[in-house]
Amino acid sequence: MYPAYAYPKSRFQPQKPVDLNAREERERLSQAALKGFFKLAAAWSVRDDDARELLGGLSSSSYYDWKKNPQRVLEVDRITRISYLLGIYKALHILYGDELADRWVALPNKNAIFAGGTPLAYMQAGGLLAMQTVRRLLDARRGAV
Structure with missing residues (x-):
């Protein structure tokens, strides 16, 4: 038997983790999330x-409306993305x-995950799970796991 340490x-x-199923939490976070997303897309x-694909296939009219007026409550899927x-x-x-940080998603990548394609294309094709994979890859690279 091993000694108890x-x-x-x-x-x-x-x-306590944020409960995105709670409307109040999504109301609190949605506007800042959208503003951050549009700044990220520009960068x-x-x-x-x-950008519409990254948000889960949003229609053009909704996208431009959200861009002009980010005061809305996002669904769990979109706020997670x-x-x-x-x-x-x-x-x-x-x-x-x-400079490289902002270009990285559009550069071809030899990592097996991306198979020579761009991280942006990978995330568009794979949706939420692909975004999670890219996030985990980068967090591992920076030693944050």
């Missing part, structure tokens, strides 16, 4: 059609200089 007490107090020079994309943006800026 006591871990030292931590000063870290875990926070990455993502075409509007590609934006959360992953903002995490990817942050990780890229930690790993690389600003």
